[in-house]
Amino acid sequence: MSDLVYTSLSAYLKEKIDSFPISSKIYDYGTVKSCNSDVIIIKGLGRAKYGEILEIENGVAYALAFDLKKDEVGAVLLDGEQAVEVGFMVKGTGRVASVGVGEALIGRVIDPLGRPLDEKPLMCRELRPVEAKAPSIVDRAPVDTPLETGIISIDSMIPIGRGQRELIIGDRQTGKTSIALSTIIHQAKSNSGVICIYCAIGQKKANVMNVVSTLEKAGAMNNTIVMPAFSNDCAALQYIAPYAACAVGEYFMYKGKDVLIVFDDLSKHAAAYRMISLLLRRPAGREAYPGDIFYLHSRLLERSAHLSKELGGGSITALPVVETMAGDISAYIPTNVISITDGQIYLETELFNSGMRPAINVGLSVSRVGKSAQYKAMKKTSGALRLEIAQYRDLAVFTRFGAELDSTSAAILKKGETIMEIIKQKANDDYSTAQEVILLLAAEKGVFSDKIGLSVNEQKYDLLEYFAKNEQKILDMINNGKDTDDIILEKIKEAFAGFTAWEEENHAERR
Amino acid sequence: MKKALLKAAPKTAPETIEKIKARFSQYLNEELEWSVEEDASLIGGFLAYIDGTVYDCTVATKLEEIKQALYDAVGRN
Numbered sequence: 041m042s043d044l045v046y047t048s049l050s051a052y053l054k055e056k057i058d059s060f061p062i063s064s065k066i067y068d069y070g071t072v073k074s075c076n077s078d079v080i081i082i083k084g085l086g087r088a089k090y091g092e093i094l095e096i097e098n099g100v101a102y103a104l105a106f107d108l109k110k111d112e113v114g115a116v117l118l119d120g121e122q123a124v125e126v127g128f129m130v131k132g133t134g135r136v137a138s139v140g141v142g143e144a145l146i147g148r149v150i151d152p153l154g155r156p157l158d159e160k161p162l163m164c165r166e167l168r169p170v171e172a173k174a175p176s177i178v179d180r181a182p183v184d185t186p187l188e189t190g191i192i193s194i195d196s197m198i199p200i201g202r203g204q205r206e207l208i209i210g211d212r213q214t215g216k217t218s219i220a221l222s223t224i225i226h227q228a229k230s231n232s233g234v235i236c237i238y239c240a241i242g243q244k245k246a247n248v249m250n251v252v253s254t255l256e257k258a259g260a261m262n263n264t265i266v267m268p269a270f271s272n273d274c275a276a277l278q279y280i281a282p283y284a285a286c287a288v289g290e291y292f293m294y295k296g297k298d299v300l301i302v303f304d305d306l307s308k309h310a311a312a313y314r315m316i317s318l319l320l321r322r323p324a325g326r327e328a329y330p331g332d333i334f335y336l337h338s339r340l341l342e343r344s345a346h347l348s349k350e351l352g353g354g355s356i357t358a359l360p361v362v363e364t365m366a367g368d369i370s371a372y373i374p375t376n377v378i379s380i381t382d383g384q385i386y387l388e389t390e391l392f393n394s395g396m397r398p399a400i401n402v403g404l405s406v407s408r409v410g411k412s413a414q415y416k417a418m419k420k421t422s423g424a425l426r427l428e429i430a431q432y433r434d435l436a437v438f439t440r441f442g443a444e445l446d447s448t449s450a451a452i453l454k455k456g457e458t459i460m461e462i463i464k465q466k467a468n469d470d471y472s473t474a475q476e477v478i479l480l481l482a483a484e485k486g487v488f489s490d491k492i493g494l495s496v497n498e499q500k501y502d503l504l505e506y507f508a509k510n511e512q513k514i515l516d517m518i519n520n521g522k523d524t525d526d527i528i529l530e531k532i533k534e535a536f537a538g539f540t541a542w543e544e545e546n547h548a549e550r551r
Numbered sequence: 552m553k554k555a556l557l558k559a560a561p562k563t564a565p566e567t568i569e570k571i572k573a574r575f576s577q578y579l580n581e582e583l584e585w586s587v588e589e590d591a592s593l594i595g596g597f598l599a600y601i602d603g604t605v606y607d608c609t610v611a612t613k614l615e616e617i618k619q620a621l622y623d624a625v626g627r628n
Contacts, residue, residue, distance in 0.1 A: 057617065064608040069600060084603045131605065 070113060070130045072096065078121055078275050079319040082113045082130045091136045091171060096120075097128040104137060104276050107320050114320045116276035118153065136171065139284040140164030141291035146235065149252060149266040152277055152284040157268070168287040170280050174342035181348040186413045187234065187300065187357050190226030190470040191219060191398060193463040196422035196480060197429075198385055198405050201413025202234075202298050203346025203355035207377055209362045209369060210387030214399050216361045218467050219385065220302040221254060223359065226470050227300060228260035234357075235292050236260070237301045239285035240268040242278050242308030258468075271308075278312035286343045289356045293345075296352030301344070305361035306337060310373050327372045334376050341380050383407040398465060402429050415473055415522035421480040425459065432456020458483050461496035474518035478507055478532065487536045494547065502546075503539055511535045555583040556600040560593040560609070571597060575606075 070084030080096075080103060088094065088105045094115050095102060100123050107114025117124065140154035142164045149158045152170075156162040183201035200206045208216045220238070227234040238255075240248050248268045255261045265288060269281035282303050289299040303309070310333055317330035325331050337360075344358040362377050367389065369378065378384055383406045392399035411419055431452050438445060439453065462483045465471070471479070479500060482488060488499045507515055514531050518524060524532070555575070559568060572585055583601065590598070595610035 064606060065612060067605050067607065068603055069605045070603070086603065129600075 067134075068132055072124060072126050072128045072130060073112070074126060075121075075124050076319055078117050079316070080115050080117060080124060082115055083111065085113045085130060085132055086110065088113050088132050089134075089136065093118075093133045093135055093137055095131045095133055096124055097130075100124065100128065103130075104280075105132075106316065116279075116316050116320075117274050118276050119274060121274060136169050137280055137284075138167040138169045139287050141166050141168045141288050145265045145288060146263060147261050147265070149248075149268065151273075152267060152269055152281040154284075166291065168291060170283045170287050171339075172287060172290060172343065174339070175345045175347060175351075179348055179351055180345050181353070182412070183346050183355075183409045184412055185298075185346075185355075186415055186418075187223075187298075188226060188230065188232065188415075188473060189219070189223040190229070190472070191222055191465055192471055192476045192479060193398060193400050193402065193465070194219070194385065195414075195418060195471075195473075195476055196463075197402055197426050198383065198400070198407040199410065199414045199418070200357065200359075200383075200407060201346075201409045202357050203344065204383070204407070204409045204413065205341045205344050205358040205360065205381040206407060207360050207362060207381040207384040208387070209364060209374060209378070209384050210399070211364055211367055211389050214387035214389055214392050215397060215467070216363070216387060217251070217304055219387075219398060220304060220359050220361060221251065222467065222470065223300065224255065224264055224302065225258040225260045225468075228258065228263055229470050230472060232298075234263070234298045234300050235289075236264040237285050237289055237299065238264060238266045239282050239301060239303050240266070240270075241281050241303065241305060242271045242312060243268060243304065245270050245272075275312040275315045278309060279316060282306070282309055282340050286340060286356070290343065293347060293354035293356050294352065296354045298354060299356045301356060301358050303340075303358065303360040305363055306377060307363045307373055310336065329372060333373070334380075337373075337377055338380050341377075382409055396460070396464060397467070402426060403433070417473060417477045417518055417522050417524045420524060421477050421484065425480070428452070428455060428459060432459070455483075458488055458496055461488075462500060464497065472515070472519055473522060474515040475504055475507075477518055477524060478503065478515070481532060482536060485533075485536060487540065489540075494543075499543065502543060506539045506542060507535065510538070552582050552584045553602050555585050555602070557585055557587045558590045558593065558598040558600075559587065560595050560597065561589050561591050563597070571599070575599060575601065 068085050068087055070082040072080050073083045074081045088108060090105060090108060092105045093102055094105055101120030102118045103115035104118060105113050105115050139152065144163055148156060148162060150156050150162065154164065183203040185202045187200045187202045188195055189200060194200065208219055210216050224236040224238065227236055238251060252266055255264055267281060267285045267288070269278040285301050289301050292299050310329060313333065313336055314329050318324060318328065322330050341358055341360065344356040346355040347353055360377060360381065362374050364371065364374050386401045386404040387399045388401045391401060435449055435453050445453065462479050482503055488496045514528065514535060517528055557568065557571065568587060576583055593609040593611050596608045598609055599606040
């Protein structure tokens with residue numbers, strides 16, 4: 041039996057090889073005229089396409105065609121910059137830059153050309169070009185499903201929907217990557233089915249290693265793809281990294297899945313593109329960026345969308361990260377990306393240093409999709425939150441003078457302080473919808489009292505612990521239905537009463 | 552006269568090389584200035600570099616094509 045199979049397989053192969061068409065290949069070639077850091081000028085190749093991959097001297101190096109002139113092509117090296125010499129033969133491959141896509145990528149660390157970086161083999165059945173057209177207006181549907189981050193201040197006041205672009209902007213070391221990672225980990229912990237792609241552009245290898253190990257420890261690598269272009273990689277690789285991440289995400293989006301892509305960060309992406317443009321001697325504009333720096337980011341972020349039902353209803357949510365210098369959000373790149381995205385989360389150094397973490401400035405942060413991207417439970421509880429914080433901020437100034445306030449203002453101050461304590465969150469704290477709703481309801485109903493002598497922070501953790509131990513049913517009901525009707529609200533009221541009693545009882549032991 | 556480079560596999564007969572040169576002159580309708588090199592990596596056949604175009608008639612390229620076709624049938628790596 042097995043003999044037959046063997047014979048037929050080898051016969052099949054023989055037949056295939058015999059019938060392989062014999063024809064010669066005719067293609068264009070050019071010669072390397074000059075090498076300048078990452079950029080090479082090639083004489084010839086008059087019919088090269090824009091963005092075509094060029095092969096140098098039979099695979100010694102690869103480059104992307106970027107500057108097309110009649111007798112010359114300016115190309116940017118993708119790798120092997122040490123090996124290219126003047127006079128090398130350059131051949132056009134006829135392909136534009138593409139990346140291998142598929143389910144096999146999930147859980148892996150791959151470079152923007154699809155090569156695995158985690159030393160295990162990778163098999164992909166499909167290739168997608170790195171540059172692709174964004175879905176048209178007819179193909180899109182409005183953003184209506186929430187993408188929860190597990191961070192209470194974002195989910196309540198700056199809600200993100202699936203298919204939205206929300207910018208995370210702030211100075212260095214303010215927690216931007218932390219927010220992105222918490223969102224990714226929350227997708228894994230809440231089984232939301234969202235596939236996450238973390239695209240690191242121009243980061244140190246050590247930082248990316250830390251990210252990967254954080255995700256592994258949290259069990260989030262099972263639905264995450266990490267695509268880094270390190271700071272010592274060629275500028276062209278850093279340039280195509282976010283587009284490649286988008287191409288990988290689009291594979292899943294057109295299959296009806298929801299995808300989250302984090303671009304960390306676009307400032308370094310813009311700097312890599314600036315380097316390429318300056319070396320290609322393109323005219324420099326404001327801050328030495330080339331004229332098409334807006335188009336660089338707009339065509340990237342337009343590929344995030346929520347597809348219509350006819351196309352499967354999939355979505356790509358983008359969380360681009362931009363780093364500002366000294367809090368200046370009116371610099372060139374920040375203003376560009378703010379005008380492209382559907383909102384921003386603004387992180388401030390002063391808030392971070394004064395202990396408010398996540399250091400989100402709620403006043404300046406906005407989500408233009410807003411309430412339509414919130415579960416009903418959250419919508420009901422977070423209605424007046426921003427207003428209360430704004431009122432608190434206005435009044436907080438007076439406390440510095442030791443001024444005496446009337447009872448209404450004092451009440452607003454007290455409420456505001458409680459809310460500010462509630463929305464503080466440690467970096468690896470992840471809240472489910474139910475936990476966030478419980479905390480916000482508790483703040484609203486004044487469950488946290490100062491009669492006991494514990495800080496609001498300590499009472500907050502006690503409340504969560506109490507609910508986890510005794511009222512898991514309520515938590516499950518909210519998490520499953522994502523709504524709080526009157527029955528559930530009654531139960532929560534009773535639970536709060538039970539908690540207050542429990543707290544007073546145990547407090548005696550604690551002191 | 553245009554310059555042309557012919558890379559041939561080792562042990563190619565000189566008559567074959569002359570035939571190749573004549574055929575190209577006929578095909579392109581002009582006289583060419585030839586320089587001939589030997590390249591073992593071609594395995595068989597020849598490569599002709601003429602004025603920005605490569606005419607690739609090598610066995611090495613054919614084998615590479617077969618390999619790619621097999622990959623496509625099985626799955627990329």
